[in-house]
Amino acid sequence: GEDVEQSLFLSVRxxxxxxxxxxxxxxxxxxxYWYKQEPGAGLQLLTYIFSNxxxxxxxxxxxxxNKKDKHLSLRIADTQTxxxxxxxxxxxxxxxxxxxxxxxGTKLQVIP
Amino acid sequence: xAGVTQTPRYLIKTRGQQVTLSCSPISGHRxxxxxxxxxxxxxxxxxxYFSETQRNKGNFPGRFSGRQFSNSRSEMNVSTLExxxxxxxxxxxxxxxxxxxxxxxxxxxTRLLVL
Numbered sequence: 001g002e003d004v005e006q007s008l009f010l011s012v013r014x015x016x017x018x019x020x021x022x023x024x025x026x027x028x029x030x031x032x033y034w035y036k037q038e039p040g041a042g043l044q045l046l047t048y049i050f051s052n053x054x055x056x057x058x059x060x061x062x063x064x065x066n067k068k069d070k071h072l073s074l075r076i077a078d079t080q081t082x083x084x085x086x087x088x089x090x091x092x093x094x095x096x097x098x099x100x101x102x103x104x105g106t107k108l109q110v111i112p
Numbered sequence: 113x114a115g116v117t118q119t120p121r122y123l124i125k126t127r128g129q130q131v132t133l134s135c136s137p138i139s140g141h142r143x144x145x146x147x148x149x150x151x152x153x154x155x156x157x158x159x160x161y162f163s164e165t166q167r168n169k170g171n172f173p174g175r176f177s178g179r180q181f182s183n184s185r186s187e188m189n190v191s192t193l194e195x196x197x198x199x200x201x202x203x204x205x206x207x208x209x210x211x212x213x214x215x216x217x218x219x220x221x222t223r224l225l226v227l
Contacts, residue, residue, distance in 0.1 A: 035218075042116070042202055042218030043155075088155065100216065102147075104154035 004103040006089050011109045018076040020106045022089030025070065029091040032065060034074045037086045037105070046074075046087075076108075084110045114139065116205050116219035124225045130191040133222045137184050137205030144186040145216065146178060149200040158201075161186055190224075198226045 006022040024032070030051050035043040049056045049063045049072075056063045062075040076083055089103040117136045125131050137144050146158040157170035161180035178188040184205075190197055200223050204216040 040220070042220045043204070043216075044218070045215050048215075100145075100157065102155035 004089055004091055004101050006087075006103040006106045008104065009107050009109070011111060012079050013111050014079060014081055016079055018074075018079045018083070018108055018110075020074045020076075020087050020089075020108065022072040022074075022103055023070055024072065024089070024091045024101075026091060026093055026101070027070065028093050029070075031092045032063075032072050033088075033090040033092075033100070034061075034063065034072075035088040035090060035102075037088065039085075043088065079108075079110050081110045081112055084108055116203055116217050118201075118203050118219040118222050120222060121220065122223050122225075124227060125193050126227050127193055127195060129193050130189065131193060131224060132187055132189045133201055133203075133224075135186045135188075135203030135205075135219060137186070137203075138217055141205035141207055141217070142184050143206045143208065144180055144184065145204045145206075146186070146188050147202045147204065148172075149202055149221070150198075155202070158188065193226045195226050198224060200224075 003025045012018045031048050033048040034046045036046050037043045047058050047061050047063055049065050054065055060077045064073045072089055086105040086107050088105045090100045092100045116138055119134045143162045145160040147155045148158055149155045158172055159166055159178050160168040164180045175191045180186045200221045202221045203219045206216045
């Protein structure tokens with residue numbers, strides 16, 4: 001079945017760049033997502049990338065996709081304390097009817 | 113436009129009891145998905161409803177069930193609660209759920225504690 005893996009924890013200094021990595025197993029994945037969850041809140045979709053793309057940039061966020069290695073990364077430039085949260089990588093497959101598979105989440109800690 | 117709302121926000125039950133959680137999607141959204149979030153397992157997909165029909169189901173026992181009403185509001189029910197059912201239950205809605213990059217909007221969740 002589908003599996004999405006990501007590291008559990010990342011700590012960076014304010015102003016530095018953060019890179020959160022994710023690997024997935026389903027070669028038929030069509031869309032890959034990054035969600036953010038702040039304490040006590042639900043998940044917020046940050047960005048997504050279609051599987052035929054290599055890169056997507058949206059303001060401070062850059063998503064890189066290596067389809068051959070099934071590796072996805074999220075780079076946050078100029079990381080701020082407000083970026084402290086749990087970041088989830090997720091994938092969906094064709095005809096998945098929103099059966100989205102999530103990773104366990106990477107907790108990003110930003111040190112002032 | 114109001115976001116996804118879930119009630120109740122917090123719930124304490126004892127083993128063997130049953131519980132019903134409610135989710136009201138964003139107005140106009142017809143797809144509602146449910147997820148269970150635990151520290152050890154992360155987010156796990158429970159089921160998805162569209163136009164009152166369950167279209168997809170995750171790998172959960174039959175104690176977990178759900179339904180969707182004609183106004184797209186959805187409920188999920190867990191019968192014969194076990195300690196391991198303690199979790200944050202998240203509901204997400206989307207417009208049509210075509211299987212593509214349909215943005216899912218998540219509610220704040222219902223935190224269930226089973227004693």
